[in-house]
Amino acid sequence: MSKVLIIEDDLSLQHYVSTLLKNNGYDVCVAANLANAHSLFYTQSPDVILLDLTLGDEKGEEFLRKNRELTESSIIIVSAIDDFSKKVHLLDEGADDYITKPFNPGELLARIRVGMRKKTSSDPAKQCYRYHDFFIDYEKELVKMNNNEVHLTPLEYQIIRYLTLHHGRVCTTNAILKAIWGVYYTQADAQNLRVFMANLRKKIEPNPTRPSYILTHVGVGYRFID
Amino acid sequence: MYPPSIIILFIHLKFQKEYNVDMKSNNKLVKESLYLIKITCIWALFTLFAFLLNSFGWQESTIILTYVLGSIIWTILKIPYRYGLLLTFANVLSFNYFFTVPYYTFRVDDFQYLYTFISMFIVSGFVSYVVFISNRNRHIAHIRSLNNRYLFQLSELLYQSLDFKEGLTDAISLLERTLHAEVEVHVFDNTQQVFELIDTLEPINKANALDSYMTLKPQSFTNQDKIINFFPILINKEVRGFIFVSGVKLSVDAIEWMSTIGSILALAKQRIESIRLEEEAKLNYEQEQLRVSLLSSISHDLRTPLASIIGSSTLLMDELIERENDLILVRNIHRDAKWLLDSVENILSLIRLNKSNLNNQFQVVLIEEVIEEALKHFNQEDLSRLTIEYKHGSQFVNVEVHLMIKALYNLIHNALKFSTKEVSINTYIIEPWCCIEVRDRGIGFSKSVKDYLVEGFQSTKPIDAKYRQGVGLGLHIVSKIIDVHQGLLNFMPNQTQGTVVSIKLPIYKEDV
Numbered sequence: 001m002s003k004v005l006i007i008e009d010d011l012s013l014q015h016y017v018s019t020l021l022k023n024n025g026y027d028v029c030v031a032a033n034l035a036n037a038h039s040l041f042y043t044q045s046p047d048v049i050l051l052d053l054t055l056g057d058e059k060g061e062e063f064l065r066k067n068r069e070l071t072e073s074s075i076i077i078v079s080a081i082d083d084f085s086k087k088v089h090l091l092d093e094g095a096d097d098y099i100t101k102p103f104n105p106g107e108l109l110a111r112i113r114v115g116m117r118k119k120t121s122s123d124p125a126k127q128c129y130r131y132h133d134f135f136i137d138y139e140k141e142l143v144k145m146n147n148n149e150v151h152l153t154p155l156e157y158q159i160i161r162y163l164t165l166h167h168g169r170v171c172t173t174n175a176i177l178k179a180i181w182g183v184y185y186t187q188a189d190a191q192n193l194r195v196f197m198a199n200l201r202k203k204i205e206p207n208p209t210r211p212s213y214i215l216t217h218v219g220v221g222y223r224f225i226d
Numbered sequence: 227m228y229p230p231s232i233i234i235l236f237i238h239l240k241f242q243k244e245y246n247v248d249m250k251s252n253n254k255l256v257k258e259s260l261y262l263i264k265i266t267c268i269w270a271l272f273t274l275f276a277f278l279l280n281s282f283g284w285q286e287s288t289i290i291l292t293y294v295l296g297s298i299i300w301t302i303l304k305i306p307y308r309y310g311l312l313l314t315f316a317n318v319l320s321f322n323y324f325f326t327v328p329y330y331t332f333r334v335d336d337f338q339y340l341y342t343f344i345s346m347f348i349v350s351g352f353v354s355y356v357v358f359i360s361n362r363n364r365h366i367a368h369i370r371s372l373n374n375r376y377l378f379q380l381s382e383l384l385y386q387s388l389d390f391k392e393g394l395t396d397a398i399s400l401l402e403r404t405l406h407a408e409v410e411v412h413v414f415d416n417t418q419q420v421f422e423l424i425d426t427l428e429p430i431n432k433a434n435a436l437d438s439y440m441t442l443k444p445q446s447f448t449n450q451d452k453i454i455n456f457f458p459i460l461i462n463k464e465v466r467g468f469i470f471v472s473g474v475k476l477s478v479d480a481i482e483w484m485s486t487i488g489s490i491l492a493l494a495k496q497r498i499e500s501i502r503l504e505e506e507a508k509l510n511y512e513q514e515q516l517r518v519s520l521l522s523s524i525s526h527d528l529r530t531p532l533a534s535i536i537g538s539s540t541l542l543m544d545e546l547i548e549r550e551n552d553l554i555l556v557r558n559i560h561r562d563a564k565w566l567l568d569s570v571e572n573i574l575s576l577i578r579l580n581k582s583n584l585n586n587q588f589q590v591v592l593i594e595e596v597i598e599e600a601l602k603h604f605n606q607e608d609l610s611r612l613t614i615e616y617k618h619g620s621q622f623v624n625v626e627v628h629l630m631i632k633a634l635y636n637l638i639h640n641a642l643k644f645s646t647k648e649v650s651i652n653t654y655i656i657e658p659w660c661c662i663e664v665r666d667r668g669i670g671f672s673k674s675v676k677d678y679l680v681e682g683f684q685s686t687k688p689i690d691a692k693y694r695q696g697v698g699l700g701l702h703i704v705s706k707i708i709d710v711h712q713g714l715l716n717f718m719p720n721q722t723q724g725t726v727v728s729i730k731l732p733i734y735k736e737d738v
Contacts, residue, residue, distance in 0.1 A: 013534035020541055080529035084589075084627065102533030102567060104605075105540055188736075191622065194592050198620040209614040211598065218591055218599040219627045 001027040002116050005046035007037045007063065008078070009055045013101075017050065020105055021112070034058045038066075046073055048115035051095075053079040061090070068094040074115030078103070084219035091172045091220065098170065098220070114168030114226045129164045131225065134204065134213055136164050145204060155180065156200050159193070160224075163214065168226030170217050197222060261305050265313040268303075272296030273320050280325065289325050290346060293317040297350030301357035304365075310358065314350045318343050366479075373483050376404050380487060384494035393494060401487070407474040413459055413467035413495050420465055431456075439465045444481055455481070459488045461496055514580075522577050528570045535563040568639075572699045575632045579706050587626045590734050593653055593660055594620060596627060600634035608642050617654040622734040625711055633707040634662070636700040637727050641666035645724055659714070659730040667724040671717065 004021050008014040009032045018028045029044050031037035033055055041049070053060040064075055074096040077087075082100045090098060096118065097111050128137045135144040141157060143150045152160065158180045163171060177185040177193060197216070201208045215223045276292045297314040305313075322332055326339050334340055380397050387393030394411055401409040414420050424435045431454065434445040438456045442465060445456045453475045459467035469488055476484065539560035546553040578584070594616055601609065623630075641649040645668025652663045708715040714730040 010530045010534065012538070013530055016534050016538045016541065020537065023541070080526050080533075082628065101529045102536050105537055191590060191736075194595070194622070195620065198592060198594070209594070209616060216595045216598050218595045218631070219589055 001025070003027045003029065003044060003046040004112060005037070005040055005044065005049045006030045007050065007055065007060065008052045009033065020108070024109055034063055037063055041067060048074045048076060048112050050076050050078050053077060053081060064090065064093060064095055074118050076111055076115055087220045088172050088174065091170060092174060096169055117168065117226070126165070129167065131167070131213070136160065150203050152203065156196055159196055160200060163222060163224040167224040170221050170223045172221035176221065261309045264303055264305055265300060265309050268296060268299055269313060269316050269320065272317065273324070276325065286325065289321065290342060293321050294346060294350050298354050298357060301354050301361055307358055310354050311351065314347060314354070318346055321346070376400065377486060377490065381490050384490065390495055390498045397491070405471060405474060408472045410470040411467070411491065413491060417464055417466065420467060435468065438468070444485060446476065455484070457484045457488045459492050461492045466492070518577050518580060521573060525570045525574045525577070532563055532567045532570065536560060536567065539563065571632065572703055575629060575703050575707070578626070578629055579710060584626060584710060588624050589627055590622050590624050591627060592620045593623050593662065596625065596630050597634060597651065597662070600631045600638065603635050604638070611642060611648055612638070613648060613650045615650070615652045617652060621653070621655060621660040623660055623731045624734045625731065629707045630711070633704045633729070636704050637664045640700060641668065644668035655733065658733055660733045662729045663726060665720055665724070665726045667720060667722065670719055670724050
């Protein structure tokens with residue numbers, strides 16, 4: 001059974017999340033402080049970790065910094081702080097996702113599912129990726145919607161390739177720029193990226209005003225849905 | 227025997243002291259007799275000296291030179307010119323009486339002596355006149371430098387004291403010492419208090435004070451044989467106080483000097499006022515910061531329990547689907563918790579709006595991204611009533627994203643709350659604006675309400691019971707948010723029914 005470690009000091013929220021996850025068939029363990037969290041992390045080796053940033057006097061970031069290199073587990077930050085720069089910082093530091101309190105139960109479950117897949121997907125060199133009507137073939141550099149080929153510019157292809165390779169995860173604007181434009185990207189490139197995204201949507205999304213494949217996390221980055 | 231110069235200096239110092247006493251007593255007769263005593267002393271001293279030289283058998287010309295010297299010496303003793311001439315005349319007569327043949331008579335046998343007398347008189351008169359003028363100029367320069375020193379001391383005094391009243395007391399005693407007169411200084415915070423002061427004065431003083439108030443100029447007058455001077459103190463071109471000097475007649479120079487002192491006092495008053503205001507502002511700012519950080523941390527702390535209430539009640543609603551009564555209770559809990567959350571978010575937006583570094587938080591984003599983010603806060607049921615259209619494609623705007631999401635959320639939420647039908651969101655461009663329009667077919671608004679819509683704490687009951695009536699902060703926050711983005715917010719009735727709210731935001735241009 002998939003295991004989730006909940007690190008949260010608010011007992012009622014802890015109880016609610018663990019009930020929600022248990023009802024959905026997850027094995028759950030909970031920790032209210034960093035010491036407990038560390039011991040559970042080593043003994044239980046969870047697949048997904050839900051990490052609160054403010055644990056009384058302790059800081060959740062500590063956990064992320066100490067254990068990021070040690071584990072393949074997905075670390076999802078759950079916090080009441082909705083500061084963009086903080087989000088971007090933590091995602092760049094290696095957090096897999098960031099959810100702001102209060103959250104929608106459906107959204108939390110979806111993010112956990114993505115986190116689980118990261119752990120189980122053993123083949124990093126994927127050949128292709130399919131989601132509903134969307135299909136991408138990395139070898140042939142081909143993108144299809146409803147079995148019709150979509151014509152993309154090379155840069156648009158690079159972007160969609162990067163997003164689908166990390167599908168389900170929020171890719172920060174910085175990460176995308178670094179991957180595609182290289183280390184020396186400028187502020188103008190960041191704006192260009194937004195325009196490319198808008199064009200990409202027009203080509204892929206059935207209804208660009210209600211995107212169902214490429215989701216924006218304004219101020220943070222983009223996520224290819226999972 | 228002392229050399230003559232030391233004796234002269236001694237006399238000078240002694241008289242100087244006397245003279246100062248005289249300044250205080252201001253008695254003319256005493257003054258005049260003092261001058262007489264002074265010249266008599268000089269005359270006697272030089273006559274004795276001439277006798278001494280004569281007894282050595284020195285020549286007549288030496289005696290003449292001694293008397294010429296005696297006629298010039300008065301110039302350093304601050305004696306009026308007429309007494310100087312009197313001294314010269316006395317010296318000429320003494321020379322004639324004691325040292326010309328026939329001795330001890332005023333008779334002049336030799337015509338040559340007459341020429342000597344006239345020459346002596348002219349030479350000593352002329353030289354002493356020149357020395358007198360130069361002395362007078364030196365004296366004026368000295369007085370002016372003294373005045374400047376006093377002004378400097380006064381401004382130092384006032385500058386160093388943080389309490390204006392304390393500085394004023396020191397300044398008044400400095401003025402009294404300098405002018406040897408009674409000095410009163412009154413400086414007020416407003417003109418009303420100046421009038422109250424004028425009202426308390428005697429009739430003559432009152433009339434002059436009023437004159438000075440109207441003309442903004444100093445007034446000198448006599449009241450019951452007492453010379454009184456009024457100097458207005460001007461702050462921001464209005465009279466905010468007076469300096470009263472009584473008991474001395476002031477020269478033109480002194481009047482100018484006093485006016486300068488008035489300006490210094492005004493500056494000091496303004497400076498201390500501005501220091502006080504600055505400190506008050508600093509204190510207010512600190513208190514405000516404390517309040518904001520307290521409110522902010524409370525609001526953040528409220529988010530966690532609200533997340534738990536909303537989440538738990540959502541879970542319960544799924545469980546209780548069969549038990550209708552319990553379901554209603556849990557729905558109410560859920561609805562109210564959501565309402566509380568909205569209020570907390572409104573408060574957080576207000577705090578964000580008041581942040582001093584708000585401008586640094588601005589980001590260039592596509593308007594459609596912001597709309598998309600705002601829509602994430604609505605559930606599926608709400609979203610099914612929304613239609614969105616971006617008429618002119620993507621537009622960049624420079625916004626504080628949290629705030630702009632909040633503004634759009636509040637507008638869309640309102641539209642959904644006050645109508646049961648479809649709500650449409652349109653974006654389009656009217657250069658240089660990027661327009662966002664939220665159009666509903668709900669209850670609309672009456673003309674009389676329009677002006678109050680954005681004022682805050684005005685609210686209307688929603689038509690659907692699933693929404694709770696707000697406290698009326700929503701639109702107020704929207705209008706404030708649009709203000710900080712230099713945008714425009716407008717309410718219009720929808721043609722058929724309901725309301726159209728439009729936001730105009732400046733389109734971001736790179737070269738701006």
